[in-house]
Structures are given as C-alpha cells and as structure tokens.
Amino acid sequence: MTERSAFNVIVCGEALIDLLEQPDGSFLARPGGSPTNTAVALSRLGIRTALVARLAADRFGNLLRTHLTESGVDLFSAVHSAKPTTLAVASLDETKNASYSFYIDGCADGSWSTADIPNALDATDVLVVSGSLALPTPAMAEVMENLLHRAQGQLVVVFDPNIRPALITDKSTVTNRLDRWITQSTIVKASAEDVAWRWPDKTIEEVAHEWIEQGVALIVITDGARGAYGYTTSASTRCEAPAVDVIDTIGAGDTFTAGLINWLAEHSFTTSDALRSLTSSQLKAALDAAIALASDTCTRPGADPPWATASNSGSIAVFSGNGPRKVRTHDR
Template structure:
C-alpha cells in the first residue's frame, strides 16, 4: 500500500450535544438523562459528517485538508483543536463570525442517534465564491463533500459549482447524509441526479435511501444512480455491512461483530476508510478507471472495519492507523480482517 495522495473534504463541523446519561431509573427508559441540581447535564463532542470524515482520513494516514467555515465561538475552537490534533490541514478553513451549528442527539437503547438541529444563520452555510476560489484543489486526488453543505444555501449551490470544476483533476466523492429533520427529503431527490452526474463515488446509508427513495430496493437504487452518472455506489447497511455496485457489478461485504457503544459517526468513518483504502492503492485521481470488483470488495471490507471500531467507542471517534493494524476494537472485541 502506497502513501495516499491528498484528499480535500469540504463541509460542515457540528457540535454534537448529548444528554449525560446516568443509571436507568426503575421502570425508566435506558436513555433517560441524569439531571443534577441545576438541570440536565450535557456533553458536547465535535462532529459533523464532513469533519468526521476528514478526521478519519487523517488518522488513518491520508494527507487531508478540510475546507470548512469555522466559527470563532467556543464550539469553533473545539473543532479546530480536534481537527489539528488529528492531523487535518486547516489552511483553507477561514474563521467565520457566524455561530457554530449544533445537533442535539437522542440515543435509543441500541445506541442509534436521532438529531434535532440548531443551524439557522450558522457559519457552515455562508460560503462565498471568493472563499471557495481561494483553495487550489489541483493537488487533491479526491474531493469529498456532502451532508448539509450541499443543500443549505447560500453555500450549497457554490459547492456544486466547485465540484464541477474539481472533476477535471480529482475523483469526486459525495455522501448525501440525508437530514430530514432539517431539510425536506424532496430537496435531496431533486438534487441527486445532478450530484450523480459529477460524482465518481456515491455513498448512502440505508436510512438515506429510505428517505430519498422509499420502497426502492438497494439494487434498483444503485441502477438509477449509475444511470445518472455515478460509477461506484455504496449503500451501507449498518450491522449487515455494505452493498457496493461498480457500473452495475455488485459486491456484498458482511458486517463485523463488535460491542456497540453508539453508532454516531459510523457512516462517516466508513467513507474515510473507503477513500483511504482506494487512495493507498493509487486508485483516486480520475474516474476510477483501474478499479475492479475485487478492489471494491477489499476497500469496502476495510471500511466496514473502520466503521465497526468507531461504533465500539463513544461519539464520532474514528480509529487511528495503529488500531486498524492491531485488529482489535477499543471495546476488547476482536475484529476479523
């Protein structure tokens, strides 16, 4: 495996806010918060789909640059600390006057999170054409984006323009990361054909697919995305692994057994693992011309392991390269290669 070329990630940083859970009261819900004398205690972790993906890539060893408008508020400073400590290049991450985006997470008994967002007027969406033009993407093997950065205006349309230009010299990867609590799923349905037209790689979760194409099988959805232009489509299936389709040639990769703490950031970690593995084989930088079915399976199997290790710890905390090398999760559960 060679040293991957740089990947540029464009998108938001979000402060994930969790209730600080205590012991379950008799007859109570497993997710009942533990109040103190002043009210509910909260725990804040730096997150956001694109930021999580950038952290995952950098920790695995891919040179990674994040283009993000980082607020100068307390949460923005938290984001910068986490990103820099993970090795992410922030030379194209301007400090913004607007506030950070907050996502309040509600975890169910299985660790699955649902979110409510506080995002109006936040720094993440206020991109200007001048800010985006300041970054030189010609040295990036891959430009990855998605989530709210592609659908929140005024920045979303400008990000789409940037992807069209980046496609001349970089592989383009998109993760829609559908957020129906904040954006009408119809917005994603309307824009997905245009995204597929510029994307070489499209990654969706089963939940994303259910939101944008209810009742559609993963196989039929992949065929539709291919017809619109995407070469590699990957649908992640939670504990059941992933289905990937390269120009219609399918592979199914099984899940990895792990003791789940929560699933926050698992999809972002999968994307990081996928791009890192492809980059390490020199497959990024064009239209995936040298990628074959075996290469897709290998990359997705690696990505499933990265996602599993992320589920084994609290919050969006993807593994470092040495955790992948030793083959064990932080929960002490063996993760087969």
C-alpha cells in the first residue's frame, strides 16, 4: 500500500517490553504496549504514524526503537528517558488470552510530564489514545487530559479504554476519568471486557447508545472470537470473527484499531460528520477489514501486526516471517 502522506496519525502512550512466559518457564522479550502496537500496525499498513512515548536508554529501549523505526514509525516526538523500560509480564490462559503484571514505578512510564506533549498537533489528522496505563497512572493521565483538551474540535480522537483492572487502586477516580475521556472522543473502540468492568449491569448495545447520546460519532466493541459490534446514530452491525489457529491474542485489539482507522482513511470517513453517515454495510466492511488483520496477528507470538500491500482482489497481501498470504478484507 502506498503511504498516504496527506493523512497523519499521532499515537500517544506507553512503549514497553512484554515478557512472554514460555512452556519451559523462561521468558521471551517482545516489544509491546497498546499504543506502540497500534502505531506499528498503522505504519505497516502505510499510514504515516508518529508515536509519542517515553523511550529508555537501556537495551530494552533500544529494542523498542529498532522495532518502531524498522516498522516505519516516526519518533520525532518520542521522549528519551533516563529511567528503565516499563515491563509487562504476560501469562496465557487456556484460550491463549493474556493477563499481565506491570512494572511501572521507577520506570519510564511512571514519570510522564506535560512537557512530553508535541507542539505539532495541527499537522495531524487523528489522535489515538489508549487507557491501558494512562487511566490508572496519575502522571500519564495528566498528559492525556491535556492532549485530549488540545485536540477538541481539531482532530478525530480515537480512544481505546483497554482497561487493566490489576493496575487500578482508585476505581472512582479511574471511572470518572474514563467517562470524561469517552465524551471527548470521536471514535471509541472498546472491548466487551471494558464494558463489563465499567457497566456490569448493561448490555453492549445499551452502553453504545449512551455513548452516542454523549456525542461519540462511532462506537466499536470487540468481543474476541465472537467478533465485533459497530454503532453510529443511524447504523449498526455485528461481524463474526474467522476461526484461526491462535498462538496468542497479544496485540490483536491494537491491530484491530489500526485496521479500523486504515479502512476509514481509505474510504474518506475522516470527520465526525462522515463517520455519522456510515451505512450498516459500510460499517460492516470496516469491521470485517479490522477483524481480518487482528485475526492474522493472533497467528504469531507477541504483538506482530501484519505488513500489508493493496491488491485488486478485495484482499490484502500480508507479509510475515512465513511469506505472503491473502487475508480477505471485503470491499476495500
């Protein structure tokens, strides 16, 4: 896919190392962090993407820099931190879903500052924010609040709550922050787990319609192997996920977010009004494209989004260590 230099995305948040527990008890170090994964996936899809993150000067920080630059992510707004890289120890359950233990205190992501915010938001079309570490980490939360305020009325804001319950010690503060960030967003892409954590007595549809009433233009809720749901003021859809041989689900949701943004950019749904005009069939095509990419990511260990180039067959050619193959994306 040719890089669309006229369309620019800034992703803001953590760049960390996932330590993946292996069957023999050892750990495999892989670049990760929801914002990092999303930035990598977007760049590999041909979208000009910058990451605002704190990158350490240690070996893990160098691993992250190499991973990001080789994927084409722009690091002009990245901050160099003297503190060590944030770590996430990942364990897989019987369904290959990951749970995490985070090491943030004293690390790069524990010392964010509003000085880390880039000045060039006016050259950006889309701001992507993940709640994963930012919602429960005060220093990061302050930065995101500032950034979201500056983006209001200027950018399309994509927010993925990506709630990490293990990090939350003050639920009231986090829920208030979560609710506020949702109202400041153009697109909310959440998981069924996010919805159940915050609104355990409501259905996905009920929550989505509440967000629409609060001004969100597009809501997408992912539900793992069960697929995804999409809602606007006038359209809704549900899409099934294909059956794949899952290695793990790390980075799948982040790749979904990138795939969704990619489809919307390709089809010129890049304003609030345009997003609200999506028909159910267009919404289904967007979700199907995102699901295809997320499903492909599940077939490799760690967060390793596919590289993609356009084809004329309604598919994309995906390149990984096993060579090219086709992934259906319907009417791209």
